[in-house]
Amino acid sequence: xxxxxxxxxxxxxxxxxxxxxxxxxxxxxxxxxxxxxxxxxxxxxxxxxxxxxxxxxxxxxxxxxxxxxxxxxxxxxxxxxxxxxxxxxxxxxxxxxxxxxxxxxxxxxxx
Amino acid sequence: xxxxxxxxxxxxxxxxxxxxxxxxxxxxxxxxxxxxxxxxxxxxxxxxxxxxxxxxxxxxxxxxxxxxxxxxxxxxxxxxxxxxxxxxxxxxxxxxxxxxxxxxxxxxxxxxxx
Numbered sequence: 668x669x670x671x672x673x674x675x676x677x678x679x680x681x682x683x684x685x686x687x688x689x690x691x692x693x694x695x696x697x698x699x700x701x702x703x704x705x706x707x708x709x710x711x712x713x714x715x716x717x718x719x720x721x722x723x724x725x726x727x728x729x730x731x732x733x734x735x736x737x738x739x740x741x742x743x744x745x746x747x748x749x750x751x752x753x754x755x756x757x758x759x760x761x762x763x764x765x766x767x768x769x770x771x772x773x774x775x776x777x778x
Numbered sequence: 779x780x781x782x783x784x785x786x787x788x789x790x791x792x793x794x795x796x797x798x799x800x801x802x803x804x805x806x807x808x809x810x811x812x813x814x815x816x817x818x819x820x821x822x823x824x825x826x827x828x829x830x831x832x833x834x835x836x837x838x839x840x841x842x843x844x845x846x847x848x849x850x851x852x853x854x855x856x857x858x859x860x861x862x863x864x865x866x867x868x869x870x871x872x873x874x875x876x877x878x879x880x881x882x883x884x885x886x887x888x889x890x891x892x
Binding site (some may be wrong): 703713 | 881
């Protein structure tokens with residue numbers, strides 16, 4: 668079983684839609700939960716991170732962590748064509764700066 | 779200029795050839811990583827280094843080796859390339875004291891082994 672599972676998509680939505688991206692994981696020791704955004708032919712860039720359970724909001728983006736269910740989500744409100752990218756979840760432990768990535772979900776926001 | 783620079787950006791080679799991918803960074807970070815990205819598999823850790831004298835194997839180190847020449851330089855070698863090493867390779871850095879353990883990635887090196 669992979670440490671982190673993520674639906675690869677692709678996910679296609681109209682501009683303005685609310686997007687929900689999700690990952691599940693198996694290791695209960697994970698404490699850092701991150702979302703990276705990767706544009707075509709570019710390296711991933713950190714979008715948001717959360718520590719332990721709860722919600723974190725940054726503009727149109729909300730990251731949610733449910734440690735009891737081992738489930739994390741990223742919500743994008745009022746999605747824009749510029750949000751079209753691959754979104755990778757990643758997670759790791761506090762004591763060890765090593766991260767486990769999901770396979771990435773490709774998102775296409777149509778104008 | 780990019781904070782994390784990878785060379786070459788693209789390389790086509792033949793089976794059995796030795797290949798080196800180089801990474802240099804200007805972020806002043808101690809920690810450097812090499813990842814491989816394949817469609818549907820996400821990013822897999824090949825090797826990582828927490829300082830110049832520290833080298834550690836990741837999930838998929840077989841067939842690869844690394845050298846940490848300086849704090850700012852971390853190179854990945856394929857001693858005898860094979861076709862299933864065709865992939866997109868990323869170098870990344872992180873700050874040991876940074877919160878959230880953010881990784882800073884280069885733009886990738888696309889390797890094709892024929």
